[in-house]
Amino acid sequence: MAALTLETLDIINPDLYVQRGYPHEEWALLRKEAPVFRYQRPGVEPFWAITKHADIVTVSRQPELFRSSQLLFISQEEPGSPLPDEAILRQLLNMNPPEHGAYRQVVNRRFTPRAVQQLKNQIETITTEVLDDLVGREECDFVTEVSAKLPLAVIAEMFGIPRADWAMMFRLSNAMIGPADPEYGGSETITENLERARLEFFQYFNQLCEDRRKSPRDDLASALANGSVNGEPLPPFELLSYFALLIIAGNETTRNATTGGLHALISHPDQWERLKRDPSLVSKAVEEIVRWTSPVIQFTRIATADTVLHGQQLRQGDVLALFYPSAGRDEEVFEHSAAFDLGRYPNPHIAFGIGEHYCLGANLARLELRAMFRQLAQRMESVELAGPAQRMRSSFVGGIKHMPIRYRIRA
Template sequence: MQAQADNQAAKVSGTPPDLTNIISGDYYQKNGYPHAEWTYLRRHQPVAHIEHPRTDPFWAVTKAADIMEISKQPRLWLNGPRLAVFLLEEGEEALPPEALPLKHLLNMDPPEHGEYRAILSRYFTPRSVRALEPEVSNITTQVLDDVMDRAECDFVTEISSKVPVAVIAEMLGVPRADWPRLFRWTNEIIGGGDPEFQRGENPTDTFAQARMEVFEYFSNLVAERQKHPGNDVTSIVANAKINGAPLPMLELLSYLLVLVVAGNETTRNATTGGLLALIEHPDQFRRLKREPGIIKSAVEEIVRWTSPVIQFSRTASQDTMIRGQKIRAGEAVCLFYPSANRDEDVFEEPFKFDIVRNPNPHLAFGIGEHFCLGSNLARLELEVVFRELGRRLERVELAGAVERLRSSFVGGIKHMPIRYKLNPGH
């Protein structure tokens, strides 16, 4: 459980742990986040050179200040060359250059990134997102009504996965009958390294198959929206122009793919991890129930605590220095956001889950050029879900083992059986 990892981190000694755990999907699946390793790195090697036989070398960056410095210099630190650090499976070959990922919001650099981001930026402002609250509340109510009379459920498959995929599907104009397909595709794209979601010979095959099916699905939807535009996000992207020209089809489809995956996976895992934190800290759940007005600060602490996006990479465009360490042009750094969100130089008692923490300058949504476009939507979804859970539940506990995703990119929980008792009147 994550509480165990946090306790280990709080007691970490000067003896170096196995630092390759920070990029091992097997480790994350068995143990949760490697907080002991990150704590060691923050204290002893905040910019550490990591080598592993199944990936290219990289510099692990674990301090919040350094991650902020890198993220605010997008021309010095490029997104394009390497999105994140992934380990190849035994016997799996690296993709040839011609098969590398297509351009999309996550791997674009300025000025192109800003032009593409602007297509939808006004639809994700706080005001625009707040207008979605009735729809998010309606979806959440329906999802909870379906399971709350049973006393037990798998929180992931029956609650936390259903709300965000329904919200993003509604925004995209995807028919309700196709929502389960979106959910399956996002699992395969993010969790292709996990045997439960793998359907190719290896993660690369799984990703390629899922991406092909997403592209095929949305190419049909895009064609229809180009002929008959509506008010949904697919219509906006399908008819957008950059410098007077329509988006190339593959980039348009990649844009929608990122929206589907980012709009589902991260919020789902913050929701699941947030409830797990409240179960492990029942005093905090009782306080949230007593004081529903603290929901916004509770959501910020849940996001800090869970940090569902584990890491992204940047590549140096020229020789430079980070914390006195020379990084040569072409070398990659890997930014570990959960480590930044436990940084002792930023947070008082960083291993304490405190739903009224103030200030709470976490980096769970990133910072700088690539700050999460959907952060306001994620916050709204989390607010609505946890407000409703606090209103309905008298108590909640685990009813079985928590099963984690085999991934060092997104900190996912695949299954979390819970047992609960409703408040009188629910």
């Protein structure tokens, strides 16, 4: 392969993510030589690639100067490229202060550490059941049989969605997050795939809302259906978008951290043995897994005024893309940043974001990941790949669709 240069490197083409996974070498070069880099390539609207931890923090902490917008992430133009995100969903990720805070308040108290702590026993039980299903066999697809199941079950339980509908939630989440992937999106154009999935989602949530208005329960669906923003009920489009956001976000990222975490442990047998010897390491291990896998690849911001960032002059209207996995490998923040070290402390990764849009579900994700990796460490006697991991075609979320493993597990 030719040597990497700033002029030719590619961090957007979704096919590269399928073939090679995250472009860590490219990000390392950008961090070193052009941390605020004007990315200009055919088929991509020009944007600034932000790859340093400190710069992403600076941008994220000024939501007025760097606004979120309908352009959620940078993608390459291809046939039937998606509409601006706001036309698909209007939700927390593309809202700004003060609206963003007002909307976040509607469900925020259900995601605080105290609130999710009440789900701990339920999460442990679901995890045990998921792993019980592996007993008596030697091979499985870790994604569909393990890592997808736990977050899906937890978010669906929180919403009060009956078990019979979970498979549909799984399918639609995949279609919404990976519309450019042939297995997830479908056979039509990206926009058509998205539209179809959204319509199905909205019809389902609309019915759920009607039900919870008639007979409210103590679940997330009721909180949203009967919730209010500045004293008014949520408008229909925003309400249904909110459902979709929480289901999708509650599904995809934890799944990918779980899969990526096990993949990292298989590739680093010394760390796997370390965790098995000392399961009390699990909290630190989970932070390291989140830093290492960093499932969200990028979100964008738009500069609302001329400003200077890390020595570069930005103009009003310029688009910035914040590359979170790159921040997680920043040599100036993390000692031996390319080493996977389950005991790493402190671990100030920003894989959950930081500032106004800090991941609403971070506490829930942490709880799920801790339960999963604690139980895996206790029960999995051995594990290895039984085939290559298949990555999702996306430069937005780093997804692994299938990961065959060969294992021995205690009953």
